[in-house]
Amino acid sequence: MKVIEIDGGKGPASALRIAERPTPSPKAGEILIRVRAAGVNRPDIVQRNGHYPPPAGASDILGLEVAGEVEAVGEGVTQWAVGDKVCVLLGGGGYAEYAVVDARHALPVPEGLSFEQAAALPETAFTVFTNVFEGGALKEGETLLIHGATSGIGVMAIQMAKAAGARVIATSRSKAKAEAAKALGADISLDASSQDLAEEIKAAGGADVVLDMVGADYAELNLKSLKERGRWVVIASLTGTKTQIDLQRIMLKKLVLTGSTLRSRPVDEKARLAEQVRNRVWPWVESGQIKARIHATYPLDKAAEAHADLESGDHVGKIVLIP
Structure with missing residues (x-):
């Protein structure tokens, strides 16, 4: 063969x-x-x-x-x-x-x-189910924040979250990608190249679950974006694996930081x-x-x-x- x-x-x-x-x-x-x-x-x-x-x-x-x-x-x-x-x-x-x-x-x-x-x-469905619905415990009525929303996993995550009755905030790195994520069903779709993500996500009420494929560069953004008892799920680290976070903020907001490989x-x-x-x-x-x-x-x-x-x-x- x-x-x-x-x-x-x-x-x-x-x-x-x-x-x-x-x-x-x-x-x-x-x-x-x-x-x-x-x-x-x-x-x-x-x-x-x-x-x-x-x-x-x-x-x-x-x-x-x-x-x-x-x-x-x-x-x-x-x-x-x-x-x-x-x-x-x-x-x-x-x-x-x-x-x-x-x-x-x-x-x-x-x-x-x-x-x-x-x-x-298969790869996207298994990954999203494992990380968003099991690791992140996303529920109907909650908000999922997806970074890299037009990747294969991002496209699947938008659709699975909407099918489950959740609200979706998507981030992408261009206007065209933001428009594509919106067309796929994202309730709010943000362009990282021209918008202040932290302010826009805050204005939207924050997130219960973050699906993070960006890694180090978005650590601070994720801490700001998560609601109390939020879940931050890391599945990739395109901008690096090492960062500094304030553990007290995790404790005060009662956050869960998790990740996995499949x-x-x-x-x-x-x-x-x-x-x-x-x-x-x-x-x-x-x-x-x-x-x-x-x-x-x-x-x-x-x-x-x-x-x-x-x-x-x-x-x-x-x-x-x-x-």
């Missing part, structure tokens, strides 16, 4: 190349998927740069989510059959023509969605999350409350161009590879 391998260098043009590898076979409890589309995500870039190795036992091939058809099933698999259309969260291996995965981590492709749209769902979680935990996402999020997808927004698609052998597109930061929604 054709795959994308990392071949030295950190820039996408020098690091990514097409290669051939044996097609894997499913072990007991696994399924083999003929990949029709694979999502491209920022952790792929971090791994390409040598800073995000795959967990033990996972493929070294990039790619955390795919959609396609079940090609073969391993011993003991009863919930899927050859030909079923599925989308899955992977520990690695998505940039390939075939991928194997624990059968419990697969979800059905929602009715009416293309493989490209389905491949754009890829290294045990397989049983991912199976639990898959069931939760299927029960809680998939009905929103099937009803049209959540739509997969695709920014661009690229052939598998153009993975370097897809990475460059993602790194430019100009995308709204997901970038997808087509094997």
Whole structure:
């Protein structure tokens, strides 16, 4: 099968190349998927740069989510059959023509969605559910503040929060992105390049939950923005991981600061999350409350161009590879 391998260098043009590898076979409890589309995500870039190795036992091939058809099933698999259309969260291996995965981590492709749209769902849906609804405990009627609102995760977070009956304040780094976030459903959409975010968020009443993908540069803003008993959830640190915060302010406002990663979680935990996402999020997808927004698609052998597109930061929604 054709795959994308990392071949030295950190820039996408020098690091990514097409290669051939044996097609894997499913072990007991696994399924083999003929990949029709694979999502491209920022952790792929971090791994390409040598800073995000795959967990033990996972493929070294990039790619955390795919959609396609079940090609073969391993011993003991009863919930899927050859030909079923599925989308899955992977520990690695998505940039390939075939991928194997624990059968419990697969979800059905929602009715009416293309493989490209389905491949754009798992990584963002799992991440938002885990961090916003479990870690951040967002409830109906509360306010979610999302930084980086037009990223793949941001687009999903806006839609999931609105489907759950929450209010959304979105921040983006340009007028065009702010307008895009507003069109996606954000109640208030702010342009960080021209507006005072702290004042605007304060005027809007603050936030119960912050979904933070910016990191160090927004630490002070998050402390100011959170209401009493607010929850600050960190899932990325694009501006750095080190900052100083006043712990007394956390104590006085009774705040919770938390964060997580998804890829290294045990397989049983991912199976639990898959069931939760299927029960809680998939009905929103099937009803049209959540739509997969695709920014661009690229052939598998153009993975370097897809990475460059993602790194430019100009995308709204997901970038997808087509094997």
